[in-house]
Amino acid sequence: MLRRRVIPCLDVADGRVVKGTRFVDLVDEGDPPELAERYAREGADELVFLDITAAPERRGTLLDVVERTARRAFIPLTVGGGVRTVDEMRDVLRAGADKVSLNTAAVAEPELVTACARRFGSQAVVVAIDVLRDGPRWTVYVKGGREATPLDAVEWAQRAVELGAGELLVTSIDRDGTGLGFDTELLRAITDRVSVPVIASGGAAGPADFVAAVRDGGADAVLAASIFHRRIHSIASVKAAMADAGLPVRATTGAAA
Amino acid sequence: MSDVRPRIAVVDYGAGNLVSIEQGLTASGAEVVVARDPAAFERADAIVVPGVGAAAPAMDRLRDAGFVEPIVGWIAADRPFLGVCLGLQLLFEASDEDGAQTFGVLPGRTRRLEDAPTLPHIGWNQVVRRRDHPLFGGIADGADFYFVHSYAGAPTDATDDVILAETEHGTRFVSAVARGNLLGVQFHPERSGDDGLRLLANFVSLVRAGGRAPAGVAS
Numbered sequence: 328m329l330r331r332r333v334i335p336c337l338d339v340a341d342g343r344v345v346k347g348t349r350f351v352d353l354v355d356e357g358d359p360p361e362l363a364e365r366y367a368r369e370g371a372d373e374l375v376f377l378d379i380t381a382a383p384e385r386r387g388t389l390l391d392v393v394e395r396t397a398r399r400a401f402i403p404l405t406v407g408g409g410v411r412t413v414d415e416m417r418d419v420l421r422a423g424a425d426k427v428s429l430n431t432a433a434v435a436e437p438e439l440v441t442a443c444a445r446r447f448g449s450q451a452v453v454v455a456i457d458v459l460r461d462g463p464r465w466t467v468y469v470k471g472g473r474e475a476t477p478l479d480a481v482e483w484a485q486r487a488v489e490l491g492a493g494e495l496l497v498t499s500i501d502r503d504g505t506g507l508g509f510d511t512e513l514l515r516a517i518t519d520r521v522s523v524p525v526i527a528s529g530g531a532a533g534p535a536d537f538v539a540a541v542r543d544g545g546a547d548a549v550l551a552a553s554i555f556h557r558r559i560h561s562i563a564s565v566k567a568a569m570a571d572a573g574l575p576v577r578a579t580t581g582a583a584a
Numbered sequence: 585m586s587d588v589r590p591r592i593a594v595v596d597y598g599a600g601n602l603v604s605i606e607q608g609l610t611a612s613g614a615e616v617v618v619a620r621d622p623a624a625f626e627r628a629d630a631i632v633v634p635g636v637g638a639a640a641p642a643m644d645r646l647r648d649a650g651f652v653e654p655i656v657g658w659i660a661a662d663r664p665f666l667g668v669c670l671g672l673q674l675l676f677e678a679s680d681e682d683g684a685q686t687f688g689v690l691p692g693r694t695r696r697l698e699d700a701p702t703l704p705h706i707g708w709n710q711v712v713r714r715r716d717h718p719l720f721g722g723i724a725d726g727a728d729f730y731f732v733h734s735y736a737g738a739p740t741d742a743t744d745d746v747i748l749a750e751t752e753h754g755t756r757f758v759s760a761v762a763r764g765n766l767l768g769v770q771f772h773p774e775r776s777g778d779d780g781l782r783l784l785a786n787f788v789s790l791v792r793a794g795g796r797a798p799a800g801v802a803s
């Protein structure tokens with residue numbers, strides 16, 4: 328049976344792991360390959376790198392970090408941030424990523440999703456959707472959560488899948504870094520309408536939130552950053568809670584507890 | 585067991601991440617040669633075809649680089665070969681994904697996973713063995729491996745002893761095959777943590793032994 332995944336997310340800026348609250352106030356949290364290896368050892372099912380600087384002139388730094396990570400951590404790696412063309416996606420995959428996540432570029436140029444899916448297969452194309460609650464609706468934001476779009480998150484999610492996305496990474500900006508738990512209503516609205524796997528992101532405080540994202544939100548995978556970086560909770564304890572709730576998880580053999 | 589590092593050619597046809605399979609095989613005791621053309625096969629002890637994505641563009645690039653005939657010939661000579669993910673699917677006759685004609689060294693087609701609760705099938709899932717094989721030596725039956733795909737090779741005859749292991753996602757599909765020295769896995773051992781590395785090391789051991797399974801083990 329397919330396991331529900333627990334995915335540590337590493338926000339990377341200038342080759343270092345950082346973490347902010349509501350996308351700002353960045354704090355240095357370590358070296359990406361080192362953290363990646365630690366998480367692989369502790370039972371992470373996959374890793375996500377989001378390059379939050381994503382300046383084109385620093386692209387080389389990111390590719391170097393991706394390659395050093397791929398050589399140390401033998402679990403899947405998704406990389407997002409600043410990929411705008413098929414060739415840029417190719418470079419990131421060649422550096423050692425298995426999937427590339429498109430966000431701002433997918434909104435600006437939806438045909439990019441299709442072009443990348445044709446070239447590398449849908450399974451390599453993740454569309455990341457940053458969402459802010461706006462009264463009764465969910466609005467898609469781009470440029471690292473700084474700029475509103477006219478798009479409704481649920482409609483954009485469906486469109487992204489039609490365009491060729493093989494997976495969706497749904498982040499609640501309202502919840503990001505707050506520890507208020509995942510937005511399970513948002514997740515459910517999306518998972519009820521798409522058949523591709525959905526990764527829940529934004530707001531994890533404890534193991535119970537991971538259970539809720541899967542059970543109530545229908546998420547296939549759950550992503551978190553600060554609670555793992557700061558060792559507030561281990562991957563093993565999150566998976567134990569999920570297993571106790573009857574959710575299928577991959578056994579972790581790591582020493583963490 | 586000797587210290588000789590068998591030389592394994594990993595076929596590069598522009599289909600993305602080669603770092604992981606290269607590093608995985610190197611960590612497992614192989615000397616890896618990234619093959620950009622078939623000349624690299626001359627001094628190789630084994631060939632690995634990795635890859636993800638659709639069959640037609642992969643076949644186009646393999647054909648353009650002159651890989652198809654040398655690979656089919658290699659397999660016909662029963663020399664050690666491992667296909668990973670798309671590299672396994674290509675062993676069959678054709679793909680339903682885009683109608684591509686593939687290597688045709690195994691009878692059957694690559695078909696879309698039926699009744700899957702989610703597609704693509706992304707994540708860790710159990711690989712349940714149909715029979716023993718040294719490729720899975722030291723790995724628990726039902727161990728989790730990492731999958732990323734929507735299609736899988738379906739042998740014409742489901743009782744075919746080419747089937748080494750199966751996995752369930754909505755429906756049961758073939759997740760590993762073996763026929764002589766021809767091996768294929770639908771999952772990604774290079775992304776499957778310790779068990780994945782063990783499988784790659786088992787492959788390297790088989791290559792080192794000349795591709796022959798130890799006596800007494802079904803193959």
